[in-house]
Amino acid sequence: MLKIILLLLLFLVATLKYAPQLASDVPLLPQTRSFPLPPIPLIPQLPSPSASLQNISSWLLSSLPNIENLNDGIQQVLSTRNHPSNNFQMMTYEEEHEEQDQQQLTVLDDDDYQEVVDDRSTLKNDFCRSPQCVISASKMDYLIDWKVDPCENFYNFACGSFIRDSTLHDRRDSLNVFTMTDDKLKDQLRRLFTRKIVDDEIEPYKMVKRLFTSCMDVDDADKRGVEPFRKLIDAVGGWPMLDGDWDEKAWDLEDSIMKLREYVGQNNFRQIFQLRKFIQIPWLGIIKSQDKLTNELNEVINNDTSKTEIIFKAYKSYLIDTATIVGANPNKISRDIDDAVEFQRDLILLNSRYESSPLDNSFALFQNENYINYAVTQWLDIFQPLPLLAKIKGNEKKLNARAFFAAFEELMTKTSKRTLANYFVLRILVFSSRYMTSELKKRSLVYRMELLGVKQKEELWKQCVDIVSNSMQLAAESLFSQEYFNLESKQTAIDIAMRVKSEFDRKLNNEYSWMDIGERLKIFTKMNEIILKLRFPKELLSDSQVNFFYRTVSNKLEKYFESILKLTVFNTERRFLILQSGLSSDYSESAGVLNYADTSSFNKILFPAGILQKEVLSPESPLYLNFPTSGFLIGYIFAQNFEIFQQSHLPSNVSSQIDCLIRQYDSYKDLETGIKNNGRNTLQGNIADNGSLKAVYTAYKKWILENGREKSLPALKFSNEQFFWISFAQLFCSISRPEKIKNLNEINSNSFEQFRVIGALSNSRDFANDFKCKRDSLMNPSTKCNI
Structure with a gap:
């Protein structure tokens, strides 16, 4: 019998581990709290040990009506294991409710208030017995390493078994909740993109399916070869490395850049970093000075000369090989490649030099101001991304960062036209390679592979899902939302978000009174916009809106490579039309496709339909599991808007806490790779982590005050508050290849996953109290950074 029960538990574990693969084959568990069916045997018909997961799944589902026996089975299995939970002084369910009999609960958020909780209706041993709760308990148990003291290293405690038992297949450089959710979403999108085109569906949906089909057509891409790329290069001014008769005198920098924007939607110098709309002015765009270079090359900021040279050597070799493939002579291009890469290196160094002051390294475009000087005026048209649709008028210009423009002009003056032309084309080649030949x-x-340690390429269909969903974002998201939209998940997320927002509102009114009223108003406005986006833009469910959005490209997409170029230009135009015309800001962000698998892109997520999946949020789960996952992620986005360290005048206590955070996160070191965490580079993310977690915990405790306590998960002897902290930590359970960790170290705006958990929790008095951690233990230091 014990073997049978262990097999049952193994399946539940496998369900977690292989959820993306099984999602489309296994029917959803019923949402129910009781099962009035007559008792049936726990194991109606045991499949053979070699049975497929699908067969085991069917067998389990036939057993689910007798859920109480299932729960008893799990309890029996867990009782045979050596769970040293009592050694950690964890509060059992009975102990927790004995304290609650006193009807007094302290909410620890540095607020001097106490609330009375009437919890007399909650019975001891009143566990949640729904299928989702049983699965959640099994998942939590599977990830935990019971040999680790949670007060010494909570990340290893919450994620230790996952880290020890998980492996990366050859196509992966990391594995975590976000990558697993991303796999599931990609599979869902693939199913949509491969459906047969029907006559009565709108044209953008047909375009999405045609684009995916052409992306998958490798034979056609190889047949066309590099000819489409060479035509593009001829149109933008030629390529010295390829054209023996290239005329340097006839080549014009400004004309070449204008053509690049027209044909490719790029200028290869600057990128849109962030679009914001504030109440005080009709529109405001902030464009960051950071060049959109390959992430690997940003390693040059690091002073590790040997690493930098290895990266640049690999990069140069890559450029020589790709240039050779499209027709250049490998014996004659080495010097040209060296000069172009050296210019790119100088550009990176220039950008990083002015990256240290966020108020100086960006320029803003305001109405009714004319503030242009020397080099700024000369480069205005070059940096303006869209000459056709987003002309910057003379009375709409204000450019900060004079020093940057002066240095930039100096670099451009000393660089030959030949080097600039080669640099432009090489950047286009890097961009275009994924859309051309095998x-x-x-x-x-x-x-x-050289940089990240990936051993096999990602499956073609996954590459094509990414390309299509990024190139035709709104259409792909509209298709997705109509098929997979979950109203109950959305409402749960909105309810949580509103409670978390109320905590940030309170902080702005009380704790941030020192901040300028205009700045606080901007933060209020941005948080309200996020809530509106979370409510889901109606445009995604309207065929007429989607049709109207793509009206200018609906009849222009034919061949794959040319279609990608046209869509790139279209999407760039779209961003600036949003900025200037005041269209719905819902258009400006992703609304259905998950793109936050890496923490480097974590701050871009918005919580629309695509992210409301059970890996992050489940309306069937207790809220002590949902608040610290979806609630934390929403709170993180809220906290990102505070930008405390960019304020010109900081109170001394705030400034000291910022220094405290920098020192704290600087002290962390990854034992596997020996890489130290960068507390200064990750400051904004660390502030957001700490602020969000604090607000979310307070919001959940207030929910308890209003609604009473929830039933606990079965089999595990944790209080609901302890479940909260474990759920938060397990959101970041992750393994990555050492090469990826090294590569992300200097460019990541967030700390490594383990330090995000350890850092935020060691600053929380609530966590220390809930787990009864001794003073000066590693997870409960005497000195805590509080911001």
Whole structure:
């Protein structure tokens, strides 16, 4: 019998681990709290040990009506294991409710208030017995390493078994909740993109399906070869490395940049960093000075010369090989490649030099101001992304960062036209390689393997899902939302978000009174916009809106490579039309496709339909599991808008706490790679982590005061508050290849996953109290950074 029960538990574990693969094959568990069916045997018909997961799944589902026996089985299995929970002084369910009999609960958020909780209706041993709760308990148990003291290293406690038992297949450089959710979403999108085109569906949906089909057509791409790329290069001014008769005198920098924007939607110098709309002015765009370079090359900021040279050597080799594939002579281009890469290196160094002051390294475009000087005026048209649709008028210009423009002009003056032309084309080649021949794609894989340790390329269909969903974002998201939209998940997320927002509102009114009223108003406005986006833009469910949005490109997409170029230009135009015309800001962000698998892109997520999946949020789960996952992620976005360290005048106590956070996160070191965490580079993310977690915990405790305590998960002897902290930590359970960790170290705006958990929790008095951690234990230091 014990073996049978262990097999049952193993399946529940496998369900977690292989959820993306099984999602489409296994029917959803019923949402129910009781099962009035007559008792049936726990194991109606045991499948053979070699049975497939699908067969085991069907067998389990036939057993689910007798859920109480299932719960008893799990309890029996867990009782046979050596769970040293009492050694950690964890509060059992009975102990927790004995304290509650006193009807007094302290809410620890540095607020001097106490609330009375009437919890007399809650019975001892009143566990949640729904299928989702049983699965959640099994998942939590599977991830935990019971040999680790939670007060010494909570990340290893919450995630230790996951880290020890998980493996990366050859196509992965990391594995975590976000990558697993991303896999599931990609599979859902693939199913949508491969459906047969029907006559009565709108044209954008047909375009999405055609684009995916052409992306998958490798034979056609190889047949066309590099000719589409060479035509593009001829149109933008030629390529010295390829054209023996290239005329340097006839080549004009400004004309070449204008053509690049027209044909490719890029200028290869600057990128849109963030679009914001504030109440005080009709529109405001902030464009960051950071060049959109390959992430690997940003390692040059690091002073590790040997690492930098290795990266640049691999990069140069990649450029030589790809240039050779499209027709350049490998014996004659080495010097040109060296000069172009050296210019790119100088550009990175220039950008990083002015990156240290956020108020100086960006320029803002305001109405009714004319503030242009020397080099700024000369480069205005070059930096303006869209000459056709988003002309910057003379009375709408204000450019800060004079020093940057002066240095930039100096760099451009000393660089030859030949080097600039080669740099432009090489950047286009890097961009275009993934849309051309198999040979170019294979060479890109080799380059990625050298830097990230990935051993096999990602499946073609996954690449094509990414390309299509990024190129035709609104249409793909509209398709997704109509098929997978979950109203109950959305409402749960909105309810949580509103409670978390109320905590940030309170902080702005009380704790941030020192901040300028205009700045606080901007933060209020931005948080309200996020709530509106979370409510889900109606445009995504309207065929007429989607049709109208793509009206200018609906009849222009034919061949794959050319379609990608046209859509790139279209999407760039779209961003600036939003900025200037005041269209719904819902258009400006992703609304259905998950793109936050890496923490480097974590701050871009918005919580629309695509992210409301059970890996992050489940309306069937207790809120002590949902608040610290979806609630934390929403709170993180709220906290990102505070930008405390960018304020010109900080109170001394705030300034000292910022220094405290920098020192704290600087002290962390990854034992596997020996890489130290960068507390200064990750400051904004660390502030957001700490602020969000604090607000979310307070919001949940207030929910308890209003609604009473929830039933606990079965089998595990934790209080609901302890479940809260474990759920938060397990959101970040992750394994990554050492190469990826090294590569992200200097460019990541967030700390490594383990330090995000340890850092935020060691600053929380609530966590220390809930787990009864002794003073000066590693997770409960005497000195805490509080911001």
